[in-house]
Every structure is written in structure tokens, then in C-alpha cells.
Amino acid sequence: MPDQPDQPVRDALTETLAHQVLGRLADVQGPYFGEFGGRFVPEALIAALDELETEYRKALGDPAFTAELARLHREYTGRPSPLTEVPRFAEHAGGQRVFLKREDLNHTGSHKINNVLGQALLVKRMGKTRVIAETGAGQHGVATATAAALLDLECVVYMGEEDTRRQALNVARMRLLGAEVVPVQIGSRTLKDAINEALRDWVANVESTHYLLGTVTGPHPFPEMVREFHRIIGEEAREQVLDRVGRLPDALAACVGGGSNALGLFNAFLDDEGVALYGFEAGGEGIDSGRHAARFSGGAPGVLHGARSYLLQDDDGQTLPSHSVSAGLDYPSVGPAHAWLHDLGRAVYEPVTDDEAMEAFRLLCCTEGIIPAIESAHALAGALRVGRRAADDGRTDQVILVNLSGRGDKDVATAATWFGLLDDEAAQAAQGTEGDK
Amino acid sequence: MSAATSPVGTMPVASATGDRIAALRAEGRAALVGYLPVGFPDVERSVEAVLAMVDAGADVVEVGVPYTDPVMDGPVIQRAAEAALAGGTRVRDVLRVAEAVASHTAGRVPTLVMSYWNPLLRYGVDAFARDLAAAGGAGVITPDLIPDEGAEWIAASDAHGLDRVFLVAPSSTPERLQRTVRATRGFVYAASTMGVTGARSQVGARAEQLVADTRAAGARDVCVGLGVSTGDHAAQVGRYADGVIVGSALVGALLADGPWSARIDELQRRTADLADGVRRARGAGPVAAGRTVLAVDDSTTVDPTSQETSP
Numbered sequence: 001m002p003d004q005p006d007q008p009v010r011d012a013l014t015e016t017l018a019h020q021v022l023g024r025l026a027d028v029q030g031p032y033f034g035e036f037g038g039r040f041v042p043e044a045l046i047a048a049l050d051e052l053e054t055e056y057r058k059a060l061g062d063p064a065f066t067a068e069l070a071r072l073h074r075e076y077t078g079r080p081s082p083l084t085e086v087p088r089f090a091e092h093a094g095g096q097r098v099f100l101k102r103e104d105l106n107h108t109g110s111h112k113i114n115n116v117l118g119q120a121l122l123v124k125r126m127g128k129t130r131v132i133a134e135t136g137a138g139q140h141g142v143a144t145a146t147a148a149a150l151l152d153l154e155c156v157v158y159m160g161e162e163d164t165r166r167q168a169l170n171v172a173r174m175r176l177l178g179a180e181v182v183p184v185q186i187g188s189r190t191l192k193d194a195i196n197e198a199l200r201d202w203v204a205n206v207e208s209t210h211y212l213l214g215t216v217t218g219p220h221p222f223p224e225m226v227r228e229f230h231r232i233i234g235e236e237a238r239e240q241v242l243d244r245v246g247r248l249p250d251a252l253a254a255c256v257g258g259g260s261n262a263l264g265l266f267n268a269f270l271d272d273e274g275v276a277l278y279g280f281e282a283g284g285e286g287i288d289s290g291r292h293a294a295r296f297s298g299g300a301p302g303v304l305h306g307a308r309s310y311l312l313q314d315d316d317g318q319t320l321p322s323h324s325v326s327a328g329l330d331y332p333s334v335g336p337a338h339a340w341l342h343d344l345g346r347a348v349y350e351p352v353t354d355d356e357a358m359e360a361f362r363l364l365c366c367t368e369g370i371i372p373a374i375e376s377a378h379a380l381a382g383a384l385r386v387g388r389r390a391a392d393d394g395r396t397d398q399v400i401l402v403n404l405s406g407r408g409d410k411d412v413a414t415a416a417t418w419f420g421l422l423d424d425e426a427a428q429a430a431q432g433t434e435g436d437k
Numbered sequence: 438m439s440a441a442t443s444p445v446g447t448m449p450v451a452s453a454t455g456d457r458i459a460a461l462r463a464e465g466r467a468a469l470v471g472y473l474p475v476g477f478p479d480v481e482r483s484v485e486a487v488l489a490m491v492d493a494g495a496d497v498v499e500v501g502v503p504y505t506d507p508v509m510d511g512p513v514i515q516r517a518a519e520a521a522l523a524g525g526t527r528v529r530d531v532l533r534v535a536e537a538v539a540s541h542t543a544g545r546v547p548t549l550v551m552s553y554w555n556p557l558l559r560y561g562v563d564a565f566a567r568d569l570a571a572a573g574g575a576g577v578i579t580p581d582l583i584p585d586e587g588a589e590w591i592a593a594s595d596a597h598g599l600d601r602v603f604l605v606a607p608s609s610t611p612e613r614l615q616r617t618v619r620a621t622r623g624f625v626y627a628a629s630t631m632g633v634t635g636a637r638s639q640v641g642a643r644a645e646q647l648v649a650d651t652r653a654a655g656a657r658d659v660c661v662g663l664g665v666s667t668g669d670h671a672a673q674v675g676r677y678a679d680g681v682i683v684g685s686a687l688v689g690a691l692l693a694d695g696p697w698s699a700r701i702d703e704l705q706r707r708t709a710d711l712a713d714g715v716r717r718a719r720g721a722g723p724v725a726a727g728r729t730v731l732a733v734d735d736s737t738t739v740d741p742t743s744q745e746t747s748p
Contacts, residue, residue, distance in 0.1 A: 040554055040581050042509050044606035044631055046613060186515055192506065199508040204632040206608065303555045303581075304506060316528050317559030319505040 025270040031220030034343060036336035039219040041306045048206045053221040055126050065121060072117050077107045083240035088367035093384045094391025096398040101237045103405045110406030111233060111261045112143035112214060118229035120147035123210045130154040130209040134198045136163055136191035137328035138170025139406055140214030145179035155179040158197045160190035163327045170410050188321045191331045195305050215258025216335030219306030223336050230264025237401060238268045245399055251276040251386050254403040255378040256349060257328050259335035261405035266347060279338060280382035282324030283351030293322035294351035295334045296342055309339040325354040326374040356381040358418050373406030453547040453575035454497060454600045454623035458658045458679050461496060467675035467715045470660055471495035471708060472684035474503050475534050476526025477517040477691060484537045486691060486704060491538060491546050493705035494712025499578060500534045502552035509580040511635030513685040517692060528556045532572040539573030547575030549602060554582045566593035576600025576623050584620035591620060602626050605651055607643040614654035624658035624680060625651050635685045637664035645677050671714025683711055
């Protein structure tokens with residue numbers, strides 16, 4: 001960071017314009033993405049964020065680090081993840097060709113492992129011994145607990161009490177892996193409150209502890225660093241689509257909670273003007289209902305958890321509770337790079353309701369034998385919409401690439417209840433402890 | 438008040454809080470800065486509580502804006518903030534506290550607003566500075582705003598003649614201490630420990646060194662907060678710091694069960710105990726030249742009284 005005492009504020013706009021003129025969108029670095037991002041955190045954390053940024057930049061330039069990460073991707077995660085064409089599903093998408101980037105087939109069942117392994121290797125380099133993480137659906141918590149076991153790190157995962165009930169199986173999974181799971185019982189008891197609690201822990205223990213943040217939000221350098229660790233998704237997919245179809249896709253579809261899987265996919269295509277980018281937010285019960293997590297449709301710029309971005313807030317700047325059938329999208333803010341892409345008009349963000357997502361969830365199960373995470377089902381519903389819209393415009397030659405960011409094992413109980421697939425007793429058992437509380 | 442168009446840093450701006458601390462220094466003691474949130478248990482009674490705290494010996498008022506995501510606060514202040522929000526407390530309600538304190542003390546006791554950044558951003562940074570100044574408030578403490586991100590606030594606080602209290606922590610590097618000191622007006626808030634607000638059995642061992650380091654970086658007035666809760670703590674911190682900031686211990690008195698009058702009594706008892714602590718800290722009576730009492734000050738190479746507090 002420049003140290004100019006009398007001009008302490010970096011000129012974000014100038015920086016971004018310079019990037020736009022001189023470089024590629026895919027290479028824009030923090031702390032600002034346009035007018036978004038920054039470091040709105042207590043001073044106590046600044047030294048740790050500076051250390052992290054320094055270590056991360058050194059690591060990216062260190063062949064030993066990149067080689068070790070590549071080895072883990074290959075031998076531990078199972079990368080590259082496959083690209084699967086889904087023709088029976090695609091019949092419902094206006095007859096376009098639909099491909100799934102199969103991040104659900106990664107070890108631990110989602111894209112989250114990409115970022116976690118990268119950060120966990122950084123933790124070792126920094127000589128820290130303890131990691132903390134927040135989790136919503138439990139996917140990031142499971143991935144963090146996994147990496148902590150692999151690399152011998154103490155691990156504490158903060159999870160909203162509401163989410164520990166929705167995702168009881170993932171709580172057990174994290175505990176099996178040796179992590180301590182702390183249910184957070186204040187505020188809305190969901191992901192945002194888990195992040196608050198993780199930040200409080202980090203302030204108190206920053207010398208021994210790394211906050212292994214799970215998405216492209218938070219103070220700089222997290223939004224940029226987490227994007228870097230996920231950019232492999234889009235880089236692989238780009239090559240795979242070119243290889244399979246002989247050209248770039250027409251549209252990408254990804255779900256957007258914090259936005260890490262979406263940014264990981266989008267990044268390799270940001271500078272391909274012909275590729276339309278679609279991010280699908282949780283529309284919950286509909287924007288008009290007020291029960292949703294659609295920051296672009298129902299929010300406004302503001303600051304939460306260290307970054308300036310779009311935010312669900314009331315007219316007093318208080319964070320509004322979000323809602324989604326999917327715990328992983330149930331977050332009132334969004335990564336600053338998405339806010340930037342939104343305002344640039346480079347990516348389009350649309351809400352997908354709980355109902356639409358669950359219909360797409362079932363459709364993929366029945367037509368392709370793949371059970372997606374409910375988060376990813378929002379991307380699938382979005383792909384159906386994009387495909388049908390193109391067909392309505394008379395185009396049926398579109399190639400749509402969907403990031404299937406996670407698998408749906410964790411969501412079977414929710415889906416069984418949603419679709420009434422079990423009798424009452426079995427449904428109660430499937431919901432775990434929920435019936436008891 | 439300076440003209441609304443004055444650019445950043447071109448004009449020295451008086452500091453209500455700095456003046457108050459200087460006056461107390463002349464009396465030979467540190468300031469007692471007492472924190473309470475507006476709106477707990479409701480706006481009316483929170484105003485009453487703040488005035489009771491002032492009557493019992495708080496030298497500077499810190500009034501908190503309740504916020505949904507207070508990442509620098511421990512459980513006590515979180516609980517009070519949650520209740521205040523549930524009761525419909527608004528950001529603008531802090532202005533009533535500032536007005537009440539100014540009128541109750543004829544302007545003697547400065548009121549600083551403690552707010553996380555988003556509520557002020559949403560209100561409008563300049564509009565809030567304007568309204569706070571008009572209400573007789575002294576300035577704002579910003580726990581999640583570092584000077585690096587503070588251009589808009591620095592301009593607004595200059596334009597409306599308000600103090601801006603930034604924080605330093607034991608983890609702050611010398612460069613960051615300097616940057617923060619330069620941007621601060623009123624006093625520098627030194628976090629005694631790495632952690633969130635809340636009563637602790639003892640004050641962090643790194644507080645004294647941090648105060649010395651902050652002075653070495655150019656600060657005149659440095660107040661210590663986080664984990665200061667008893668008169669003995671205040672006496673200990675008041676030996677080396679220019680002010681002692683107490684929050685959770687006072688809020689805790691209001692969170693207790695029992696009738697409101699008994700909670701106010703307890704609040705005043707704790708405040709008086711703390712006020713006694715800052716008076717005991719450096720022995721009785723005025724001292725000739727500020728902080729001359731302690732051995733720790735010998736390690737400070739910069740003469741703090743010669744430093745400008747304006748950037």
C-alpha cells in the first residue's frame with residue numbers, strides 16, 4: 001500500500017481506470033474493484049491483513065508453492081474436475097447445449113476446497129497453527145476442517161445456530177474431521193453472525209490464528225486472494241469447452257452467495273466480450289416478500305464485514321436479515337468484485353426463487369442422475385431461464401456453461417421435506433435434531 | 438465553526454475533547470470516558486442514564502449507535518445493542534443524547550458518538566457531521582474505519598469542526614501509529630488488548646507500552662479502552678494514559694435485573710468508583726506539567742505537550 005501521509009486514501013477510481021485501460025479485467029487487484037472493496041475493519045487486524053497480503057503475493061511467485069498446490073489439486077482434490085454435457089436436462093432449456101463444470105465431484109463435495117487448500121498452505125508458510133472459519137451450508141466448514149486435518153492445524157468453525165440445524169450432517173462431518181464447531185446464538189443466527197463471531201475471535205487471537213475466509217468478500221486481500229485460488233475453475237472449463245465444442249460458450253451461469261464459485265468461473269471469461277455472464281442470487285420467497293438474499297435487486301451499496309459492496313440494509317444502515325432455502329446463499333452482502341462487474345455491466349445478476357431452484361434441483365436429479373447442491377440449483381434454474389429466453393428470441397444454438405458448485409447430499413433432507421417424499425416420522429428423522437428444537 | 442468549504446487539513450480545527458482532557462491534565466488527572474448505547478432500554482431512559490453517569494463523574498461521554506453487526510463488541514454491549522434495535526432505536530437518536538449532555542452540563546462535558554461505519558454512511562457522512570455539530574456533539578469514534586478509508590469523514594469532520602477518534606492496537610506498526618495519530622483529533626483510542634469490548638480481570642499488559650509508542654508517534658492525548666472495568670483499573674491506567682474508557686462495566690449495570698432506579702444507582706456507584714480511580718492515579722492535587730509522575734514516561738522521547746493534534 002502506498003504510504004502518503006497527507007493523502008491517506010488510495011485513489012480507487014484512478015486505479016481501476018488504469019487497470020481498465022492498461023490491463024485485463026481478470027487481473028484487477030485489490031483493495032478496490034471500482035468503488036467497491038477496501039478494508040473497513042478494526043485497526044487491530046490491519047497488521048495481519050498486511051502480513052497475509054505480503055505472504056500471498058510471495059507465494060504466488062514461488063514455484064514451490066504453486067507446485068505443491070497443483071499437486072494437492074491433482075492428487076487430493078481430484079482436479080481437473082470434469083465437464084459434463086447434460087442433454088436431457090438441456091431439453092428444458094430451450095434446446096440449447098448445456099455443460100456442467102463438475103465442482104461437485106471435488107473432494108469434500110464442492111468448489112470450496114480450491115480456496116481452502118491455497119489458504120491452508122499459506123497458513124503453514126506464515127507459521128500460524130490455528131485456523132478459524134465461518135460456514136453457512138457447512139461446505140466451507142467441511143473443506144476447512146479437511147485441510148486442517150491434512151495439514152495438522154487446529155480448527156474452529158463458527159456456524160449460525162439456525163444453520164447447524166439446517167445442516168446437521170455437515171456439523172457431524174466437521175466434528176469427525178477433528179474441528180470444533182461453535183453454534184453462534186446471537187443476531188440472526190446465520191452466516192453473517194458466524195462471520196461476526198469469527199472476526200471477534202480473529203481480533204483476539206490474530207498472532208496464532210488465520211481467518212480462513214470462505215468467499216470473495218471481507219477486507220482486502222481476501223476478495224482478490226480467494227478469486228485467485230478459484231480461478232482454476234474457469235481456466236479448466238474454458239479449455240474443456242474449447243476442446244469439446246470448438247468455441248467459447250455463449251453464456252455462463254453460476255449461483256452467487258458471497259460469490260466465490262461464480263467469480264472463479266467468470267474470471268477466465270471476463271475479457272471475452274462474446275461470453276455473457278449470469279450470476280443468480282437467492283430470490284427466496286420473491287423480492288416483494290422481503291424474504292430473499294438478492295442484494296442487487298433488493299439492496300444498495302454499503303459496508304459489511306470489511307468491504308464496500310451491495311448490501312441488504314434498512315434506511316438506517318442496519319443489516320437486514322436475508323432468506324433462502326439454501327444456507328450457502330443466505331448472506332446479506334456479496335463480494336465487491338461482483339458489485340464492480342454489476343456496475344460495469346459486465347455481468348448480469350438475477351434472483352432465482354426457492355421454488356424455481358427446487359424445480360431445477362429435481363429436474364437435474366430426474367434427467368441426469370446428478371443431485372446438485374441447492375445453491376447450485378439456483379444456477380441450474382438460471383440456465384433454464386437463459387436458454388428459454390434465447391429460444392424465445394429464435395436462437396437454439398447456444399452453449400451454456402453452468403458451474404455445478406456442489407453436490408446435494410447435504411440437502412437431501414431439505415429436498416425430501418420440500419417435495420414430501422417421506423412420511424411424517426421419516427421426515428422428522430431426516431431433519432435430524434430440528435424436530436426436537 | 439470553520440467554513441463548510443474548508444479543504445482537508447488547511448485550517449486548524451479546535452477540539453472540544455482535547456480541550457477537556459487538557460483541562461483535566463492541569464488538574465493532574467486523566468479523563469474518565471464513559472460509554473453507554475443510545476436506546477437501551479429505550480431512548481428516553483438511555484438519555485437519563487447518560488446524564489446520571491455524567492453526574493456521577495464521567496468527564497467525557499461516549500454514546501454508542503446500536504448496530505446489527507458490532508464486530509468489535511463483546512456479549513454485554515451486543516446484548517444492549519440488540520435490545521436497543523429491537524426497540525426501534527434510530528441513528529438520529531444519538532443526537533438527542535448529545536443535546537441533553539450539552540445542555541445539562543452547559544457544554545462542559547463533550548459527547549463523542551461511537552458508531553460502526555455503515556450507519557453513518559447510510560445517514561450521509563457530511564449530513565451526520567452537520568447534525569451532530571448542530572446538536573452540540575464533539576465528534577465520532579469509528580471502530581471499523583481506519584484513516585486509510587476515511588477521506589470522506591476527514592473532510593466532513595474538518596468542515597463541521599468535529600473530533601475524529603481513530604483506534605490503535607497492540608498490533609499497530611510504528612508507521613500505522615504515525616498515520617493514525619496524524620489523522621486523529623481529540624484523542625487516540627488505544628485498545629489495551631487484542632480483543633473485543635468486555636470487562637476483564639486485568640487491563641492488558643501491552644496497554645502501557647502502546648500508549649508510550651503512540652506518544653512517540655506524535656500523539657498528545659491517548660486514552661485506553663477495552664477491559665477497563667473497576668476503580669483500581671482506572672487508577673492503574675490513569676497513571677500513564679490521558680483518559681480511561683469504560684463501556685461494558687457500565688452497560689452491565691443497566692442490563693442487570695431489578696427496578697430501573699436500582700440499575701441507575703448501580704451505574705452511578707460504578708461510575709463514582711471509576712472517577713475515584715482516575716483521581717487516585719497520580720496522587721492528590723494538580724501537577725505542574727502534565728504527566729510527570731511515572732517511570733514509564735521517562736521512556737517517551739517525544740515531549741507530548743509540544744505535539745499538534747491536528748493533522
